[in-house]
């Protein structure tokens with residue numbers, strides 16, 4: 001029986017080599033590989049053998065079968081291509097799915113916000129992530145040694161000014177770019193600034209050392225609190241739907257006066273109170289206020305002539321809320337299990 005198997009193998013491979021077209025192939029398939037083919041017949045007869053022989057020959061037969069099927073498929077492919085008018089393509093099969101990447105959820109929301117603000121006439125500005133102490137703090141009305149510096153745990157970079165003070169920081173917010181854009185473009189000015197920020201946090205599910213903000217600044221004659229409120233209302237409706245309400249509560253930020261926190265009605269429970277909004281009905285999402293005169297001055301703008309509004313959204317926080325991500329560390333983890341599901 002062993003010989004018989006070897007003979008079938010040799011004969012099969014020989015015939016296959018000579019095959020010219022798909023008809024030849026079909027004949028070969030029928031004669032050797034089909035259910036009534038020679039190979040099946042031999043395999044069928046194995047059942048009459050002793051246990052030991054059955055095992056040995058069964059294995060051989062299986063190996064040969066696999067080998068023959070593989071070479072058959074190979075040849076079929078080659079002939080299929082050559083045999084022009086009988087190309088072996090089953091057009092009814094679904095196409096091969098091409099895996100495409102997708103954008104990070106933070107990028108998706110950033111682009112949504114950029115679209116909204118450019119449609120309102122804002123430009124998109126950019127600034128360095130490694131920032132000078134001056135722009136990150138001093139120009140924003142947070143002088144050296146002022147206790148307000150403690151509001152943000154900062155990564156100081158080991159580079160000193162001539163007077164020995166530390167000069168560079170990983171920017172703790174996107175607000176330094178407010179002053180940079182004022183200096184660059186002057187007033188009137190409408191700009192948004194998306195970007196990555198860093199804080200020396202003890203990380204946990206809600207705190208991360210690297211995160212994204214979306215800053216905005218608008219400077220013109222007679223900009224007032226009503227302008228700020230209506231603008232933030234537009235953003236809220238765009239982000240969370242037309243029924244979204246805004247409330248603004250006082251909060252101290254040295255670079256705005258008056259300063260406040262903008263809160264939107266929770267998009268999940270629509271203000272009724274749920275787990276996401278910690279039963280308050282409101283989501284705290286944006287820091288905002290009217291630009292402090294000292295900051296306008298630092299940007300080379302005369303506060304007697306112009307006033308401005310500014311706001312800073314937590315972009316990472318927005319993405320967490322919108323996509324129901326409950327651990328902020330997932331965004332930077334590089335964990336494919338996380339990245340592929342959103």
Ligand code: PHE
Nearest residue numbers: 173175253287288310311312
């Ligand atoms: N820069 C502030 C922060 O990071 C947010 C903010 C921006 C507040 C603009 C007021 C105005 O917390």
